[in-house]
Every structure is written in C-alpha cells, then in structure tokens.
Amino acid sequence: MSKSFGMQAGSGNLVLVGEVTKPHGLRGEVCVRLYADSPSFFDLVDVVHLRPAAEAPAPDPVPAGRGRRPARPQPPRMRRVRIVSWREHKGMVLLVFEGAQDRSAAEALRGSEILVRETELPDLSDDEVYIHQIEGLAVRLEGGEPLGVVREVLTPAGQEIWAIETPDGREVLFPVAEQFVLAVDLEAGFVEIAPPPGLLDLYLSDDA
Template identity: 45%
Template sequence: MTAAARPAPDKSFVTVGRVVKPHGIRGEFSMRLYADSPSLFDEVDRVFLDMGGRRPKRYTVAKWRMHKGLVLVTLEGVDDRTAAESLRGADVQVRKRDLPPPDEDEVYLHELEGCDVVLPDGAPLGVLTGFIETPQQDTWSITTPEGRELLLPAVPEFVLDIDLDDKRIVVDPPEGLADVCTD
C-alpha cells in the first residue's frame, strides 16, 4: 500500500504535499511530502498549487531534491525568495490522470476513500472516510453506521483484503477495537 496522496476538494486532483517555507534566495521551497517517495516528481513534472479559495495554479517542476526529511522544489516562474514565500501553506496537487500507475500490490490512498469496510465474516464495520499519516504507520478513519469514528492502524495484520472494483475492504481489527465504537 502506498501513502501517495490525500484527496483534494476537486476530485480530479490529489494533494501530494504542502509548501512549508522558502529555502534560500532563488525561489526554492521546502515541501512536506504525503507520497511515499519524492521520485513521483521524476514522472510528474506538472503540479498545481492550491492556495485555498482560488483555482489551483499550474507550475512545471524545474528540479527537486531531498534535504533533512523534506523535499526541496524549484518551480519554473518562482525565481526568488519572495515568490517562494507567497506559496507558503499551499497544497501541492497533481491531476489523478497524471499519477504513475501503482505497483501491482499497491494502491493510492485516495482510491480507498468511500470504500465499505467489513469484518472477515462480512459484517459491516463502516466506511473509510479519512487518513492520518504518521512516520510509523497510516491510520484509517472509519465512520461506523452509528456515525462514530473508529481509528484503525492500516497494517497488514489488520487489513486482509482490498477490492477496489467492489469498493470493499476486509479488516480484522485488534480485539476490542471495534467494540469501543459499538458500546
């Protein structure tokens, strides 16, 4: 499974990161990446920056590199620190259609949102409605039929099967976890 992206408000885009701050004086900025690998920018050279409230603006990635756990990005047309500063806090998005296909045993997180989540016996647990990404593991937010939130660590021991065609995920949560939301 890959943590390649969060869904963006416009469903034709996927948010892959967020601009943190300028880096240097030549327009480079640091970005917190939500994707598993920055090599995404080797295959996707066009990004859209969403500043909120406006239509995302298109940019071409001139270059990128890793630095202290963040991705440093230079975009064409962003030539100085002031221009990079104006992008602080922007969501970095790509069009879904521009994403490289995932490996055979991987899926993009945005493809899972809205899937029905069921227990091994087929009993409904809820609907996958969000994600919490941490360095240790992803955690899925599942909304139960009663409207409660269940947080499930998205690890192989608990996620048994993902069927994107049927929009169905089979999970076997740790003992007692599902009971917390049904009591």
C-alpha cells in the same frame, strides 16, 4: 493486503501531494510538506497544479487614476506549473517551480497546495493503492458483516490508520497492518478487515 501509498484526496479529480511551507534561500527554492511516500515521486511527475493558500489576505486596491475607482487585483488562482528541480536537504524536500526562481516569488507560494491530476499519477503494481482510493470504501468484517465506511486515512508518525465511521455515527480507528487487512477491492468498493482482538469493543461497546 494491498499496500497504500500516501497522498490525500483533493478536489474533483485532483490529488493533494504536498504543501509549500516556506521559501528556502534566495534562488526560488521552497520547502514542501510531502504527502507522497518518497520525494522520488517528483522523478515521475514534473508538472503539478498549485492552489494558493485559502486564507491568503486580499491585496490592497491599486489606484487607477483621477476620476476612476481603485482597481482591486484579482486573487491568485490555481495554475499548472512545471517543477524545475527538487532535492533533499537536512530532512526537507526542496522544490523550484518554473516562473518562481527568486526569493520574492517563492515567498508568494507560501501555503500553496501541490496537486496532481489523478490520471497523471504514476502507475502502481497490482498489490498497491493510493491512500485517496481507500477513503469512501465500505468496510466489511471477515465473513461479510458490514462495519461502516472509511471516512479518512490518517498517518500519524508514519502509521497508517483508517478512521471508520459506523452507521450510527461512531468512529473506529483501525491500525492498518498486513495481518488485519484481508482484501481491498476498488472495483467493488469495499475493504475486508479482521481487527485485532478487543479493538471493536474499545470503540463500540456501550461503555465506549
């Protein structure tokens, strides 16, 4: 089977690789929830896009002087930024971004998404794929019978699970393991699987 590496589909040709959760210390470090398999990913990618938290409150209008309407600052937009450094600390991944090297600047990044252009992702070996490449692929059973489409890839507790949507709208949660995945063909747009015994009955029987 092809091994899949973490990271989720973003918008356009951007791939979500992490999220800033909170500042750490006084020197601009931020804690990151990482969607890549390993923080060493940042040894290979040192320029990313930061997308501010969607739910960030709008700033208050700034007085613009007598006889003028208050000027309302524009909300921050996604920007391209260089990673100055990264390290692991007590199970956390800490990053420092260029231009945000003190506590207040780090606080402003809380909730921001970290994205990388798909064309800038590190190359994988022939038997590896990124998780975002799996989403949207057609799913076939052994022998070619269609089952549905991979709607989403889940990774609870480190276990990769494909949420497969069938043509009639049902959901099959398929646990990914080498013995169950027969083929992954990105060019042809499909995966072929041999689900463990009883799995399809669990989700697709009339009593399910």
